[in-house]
């Protein structure tokens with residue numbers, strides 16, 4: 621298992637916002653996390669990435685506790701929100717900086733970015749603007765592209781389709797499918813259509829707990845829609 625979660629809990633005050641007894645994710649899986657507002661998805665991702673500490677329990681990445689070891693940072697890339705960006709840089713400067721952390725030269729980075737011409741839709745590169753001056757959707761594009769650029773073994777994206785126009789949502793699905801290879805992908809989404817299209821496994825969370833965990837098949841979208849229409 622590339623990722624394992626054991627007895628993971630996060631408590632705020634008297635509220636348990638995440639409570640996951642046991643979850644195992646095999647290398648190469650594409651997992652979608654769905655659940656209503658406040659279900660605990662972002663809190664869970666933050667614990668996977670050691671951005672907040674659990675009240676109890678642990679997250680193991682390739683068997684190592686993410687709180688005690690930094691090795692996982694070499695093969696894990698993520699974009700949860702704009703806080704991951706450096707807003708006083710231009711996108712080019714940001715990509716170069718992220719690339720330099722992963723031994724990519726300026727030429728490697730600019731070569732890599734040519735694949736994103738369609739996804740960026742002419743609005744990101746050579747715009748002469750700082751990241752802070754982009755729309756939220758375009759900021760998301762920068763964050764997602766920077767995460768993919770790291771060619772990670774594990775990719776974690778929080779609501780990647782949110783704030784993107786429909787054309788870009790479809791382009792993102794294509795990108796995620798193309799990048800798949802051996803990558804383990806963990807994405808949260810409120811878009812049931814996209815998440816069932818991209819993911820081979822869906823985890824449904826409610827009040828911090830896993831309610832359902834199933835392999836995606838032709839009935840999954842209908843099942844999810846009926847669950848959420850209740």
Ligand SMILES: Nc1ncnc2c1ncn2[C@@H]1O[C@H](COP(=O)(O)OP(=O)(O)OP(=O)(O)O)[C@@H](O)[C@H]1O
Nearest residue numbers: 632633637655656657658659660661662663664810
């Ligand atoms: N720092 C905090 N202090 C207190 N409560 C918090 C804190 N962070 C999150 N919570 C609470 O934890 C619960 C889970 O929030 P979280 O953001 O993880 O949900 P989510 O599933 O990502 O929701 P959404 O779909 O709206 O993004 C919510 O009730 C939220 O108010």
